């Protein structure tokens with residue numbers, strides 16, 4: 070396994086880390102990036118160093134110049150394809166490399182025979198290199214949609230469970246066990262309850278379970294042993310009648326530090342901290358700080374609110390034309406959630422959706438979601454004709470980072486390419 074074949078390489082990485090006087094951690098702002106940074110920070114701190122942390126939504130030609138000048142930096146969950154422009158850096162990443170494997174300072178999962186797409190995340194890889202934090206590494210994997218765990222993640226899980234870092238239980242697998250009213254959680258499970266919450270509330274009342282404590286709705290995790298037994302029996306009976314028992318009940322994983330909240334829900338709280346510009350809180354949460362979890366919950370609620378507002382704004386401002394649906398979210402939709410908003414709106418849409426947002430620096434983010442054309446291909450083609458635009462994507466999703474002045478020109482190209490692609494497919 071990796072331990073034997075690549076031990077020396079990991080060793081060399083650790084030697085360089087030890088030699089750093091004032092290390093700077095540059096990391097991606099999602100759960101995987103935050104978890105990678107947390108594992109790295111803990112390692113460096115234990116060596117007596119005080120790493121500085123820089124959180125990025127992405128590396129692009131507009132910010133890479135500043136990053137390049139930073140000495141002794143460790144770049145996590147980013148940087149593979151910018152390795153030549155990064156200056157002095159150690160990079161740990163799992164994004165698909167479009168470059169050759171010839172850089173000693175780059176550790177990409179794909180270059181050491183691992184499946185960076187489905188089998189290992191950056192935080193998992195960081196935990197392997199530093200020999201610690203496997204549980205945290207798995208949070209990053211969940212954040213990157215690598216759950217259920219397979220391949221290297223499954224091996225990490227095994228070792229995390231052996232150390233007691235991660236604990237497996239059998240429970241409801243659904244989202245919303247923590248800090249959501251029970252009737253809301255039931256709505257995530259059963260369509261009839263989602264359509265009419267009053268039915269869910271009645272369902273719980275009939276079991277003789279109190280749903281409120283004072284003014285607050287209770288959540289599933291706050292049920293007593295006895296109450297949980299009664300509640301589960303009724304829920305599982307309903308699920309089994311619908312033939313969906315396996316979907317809602319089974320293996321659930323928790324971290325030793327937060328046994329009351331399963332790793333999937335913890336991941337969404339950490340993700341929210343990054344999106345709301347509070348990655349530092351997310352890092353403390355994954356390192357097990359209880360006070361930070363409380364703070365993180367507040368941030369998570371705010372994020373949910375912002376997301377709801379952004380979706381509503383986008384829904385009310387969809388401009389339909391011949392080729393696309395256009396949403397101008399400048400000043401209204403934060404670039405960190407533009408992609409999420411478009412993905413949600415594209416659910417019932419056959420037309421390609423293009424959205425724009427800005428972050429007050431004159432740099433725009435343009436996101437595309439489509440069910441009819443290959444977004445990645447269109448973006449690559451546009452970029453190959455316009456070298457000062459930056460972007461990338463895959464089949465159904467992708468986007469650009471551009472200067473505000475270029476928006477009209479870019480939109481012309483996008484429309485033209487979509488017209489052409491749709492024409493070809495008929």
Ligand SMILES: [Mn+2]
Nearest residue numbers: 101146191213
């Ligand atoms: Mn990642």
